[in-house]
Amino acid sequence: MSGLIRQFDWSDTSVGDLAEWPLSLRTLVRMMLTSRFPSLIFWGDELITFYNDAFRPSLGNDGKHPASLGQPGPVSWAESWPVIGPMIGAIMQGGDAVWFEDQKLPIYREGQMGYAYWTYCFSPITNDEGAVNGVLVTCSETTKTVEGIQQLKASQEFTESLFYHSPISNAVFVENDMTVRMANDAMLAIWGRDESAIGKPFLEVLPELIETGEIERLRAVMATGAPFRRTEARFDLIRYGQPYTGYYNYIYEAMRSSSGDITGVVSVAYEVTEQVLARRAVEDSEARFRSLIEEAPVATALYVGKDMRVQVANETMLRYWGKDASVIGMPLAEALPELEGQPFLGLLDDLFATGRLHEMREAPADLKVDGVLSTYYFDYTYKPLRNAAGEVYAIMNMAIDVTPTVKSNRQVQRARESLQQAVDLAQLGIWQIDLPTQSATFSGRMHSWIEYKEPLTLDDVVDAIIPADLPVFVEAYQRAQQVDSGGRLEVEYRLKNVSTGQVRLIHSIGQTHFDAQGKPVNMSGFSRDVTHERAAQLALRQQVDERTEELAATNEELAASNEELEEANQLLIRSNDNLQQFAYVASHDLQEPLRKIQQFGNLLQLRQGANRLDDESNNYIERMQLAASRMSTLIRDLLTYSRIDTHREASQPIPLNDVIADVRTNLELLLTETDTQLEVADLPTVTGDFSQLAQLVQNLLSNAIKFRQKDVTPRIRIQVQTVRAEQLPADVRPGRFTPVFHRIDVVDNGIGFDEKYVDRIFQVFQRLHGKGEYVGTGIGLAICQKVVANHGGAITAHSQPGQGATFSVYLPA
Structure with missing residues (x-):
């Protein structure tokens, strides 16, 4: 850097030829160049840039070096100037030195824009007359240290997330009295207790289990490390103040430290009361229903890193795969080689990059179980997990085996198709509504249903609705224009043909689109004549109910549970999709053009000579910069506001x-x-x-x-x-x-x-x-x-x- 400074043509800069430099500048530059600590000097009104060999590696290649030497600070550090510029300006006006630790700043190096973390100090430096004429920057890049801390924090967050977000009941007991160290909501619900149970001994939380021997079983696991399992165990509990008899599958496993010492006992349980009672009822009534109706508990696995390494997989998931615990730690493609050529591996790669949640129902998967490759069907969810920096580091997979249900549904579907051969497929009427003006466009089929003059308007359609169905239609239409509804419209109503008087039952599905302020902009969708279909469905449902009455009785409770789970999943997916879409737009699509506006505005303000802007142009640029800054702040605040919900x-x-x-x-x-x-x-x-x-x-x-x-x-x-x-x-x-x-x-x-x-x-x-x-x-x-x-x-x-x-x-x- 000494050589570059001597060779540099300083006569074109505001500091002038090197031989004319003031003594203070010569002294400061000499001290900086002989220092082994990364240092940088901004000198004069234009804040001309100097830096030493210790600072040079932080600039990278194909970036700032050597272009930054001799450049004004706002030019050489344009991407960081919105952050450091006001502080440097304050020091030049006589302000005190400032110090920041591990601050994240944008930097252009290695041919691309990126970010780095810095610990730095800005100090005032004086000229020969003793006046502040520059700023000394001493700094140290801490990017690797900060990123290491973030990775450790992400690992800790994953462990807690896996425990508390698991749909399976979990609890941790410690000490000889088996104090409840941790318990998720599912386990507290089984006990019929609230969070006040955490921190209390086992028998104080569940005194009704004193005579059952559970405390001795827990202590045995703590003492020997041998796991204890029970299935369909009966317990007489006092849940929320009321007597309750339930049946449970559960396991006690020893929890060990990194050195192998036993530090507590982990309990995993799920209730099977409904299944046990249903099975017993079937066994008592008829021998052909004595076989168990298999209950599929939620299987869970976690894939970490871009190679989707299996870090966690519970027993249920391993059973689905037909594998044992030896696959834990392997990349998913190596653990399940039969997935090659199926969509799952490519889908996981895409979700790791985009961070979007993915959910499927009755998805087929070819798995090799007990040495036989067969097709199974699953309801599953892939949920990306993020670290403290907002980066996707893992994907959680939850699945339920619905193979018997799918096969049964296909048999029912074949029966339905045989009964509905005379029913034509429903044909769609397409429509779109501009919500601010309430103007609409409709396809020809919508016209044929009403037989109205051209053009068909929204008011014409509303007038054709049977008056008794109008309140239901209006309520659904207005509700779909509210952001909290997700914009979803689904409603059935009757339409009357103005010429023939024929009444049709119409099923309409639509989606409202909102602007950045949450105001409804337009709604689009389709309508279908379901008059004959609904009549056929009713007749078919009665026949199917008669033929499957015994089977429906045994599956009724399981179906209700599945419906609740599906509804909860749909609500969660909709909420996460909306929030993630907003966060993506706010942090990428909106912030980037604002940064470009500010950067080019700065460059325009620095123009000199014949091309210097006049006062009116400068005023316009300043107003543009202020507006861009306000917009950037608004986007950050909105992003903060939305993330608080999640x-x-x-x-x-x-x-x-x-x-x-x-x-x-x-x-x-x-x-x-x-x-x-x-x-x-x-x-x-x-x-x-x-x-x-x-x-x-x-x-x-x-x-x-x-x-x-x-x-x-x-x-x-x-x-x-x-x-x-x-x-x-x-x-x-x-x-x-x-x-x-x-x-x-x-x-x-x-x-x-x-x-x-x-x-x-x-x-x-x-x-x-x-x-x-x-x-x-x-x-x-x-x-x-x-x-x-x-x-x-x-x-x-x-x-x-x-x-x-x-x-x-x-x-x-």
């Missing part, structure tokens, strides 16, 4: 004092610049999620500082008191009942607001002031409300204009 509330103790300390660090510069006085009482520990609680406190403090009064030193007090549930104000409705709440008050001396707007301020995009008065997106307080709701609490506010504001957060104690 983040599961953690169940771990969070000291609020630690949360305040973390937020103080984040807001240190803002608190110093505004001379804000922050007084914090000794806060309690609550159960929740650290990052969400930090977001809550940071938003409240940032609001208090932003809406401060002119010429008045901002003062913020954080207070706490304990409130019993019966003492809560009438307008405070927490998301979860608990006898006692912590009330945390954030009190400021800012501009305040009229209390008639107290409900409005917690809604998305709601602002009480114009953008010119105070910056912001109107999402901050909506995020606060969602965080508090996730933690089972509530939030409200009290204020008067000019007299400050008090935001009260109620969290379960």
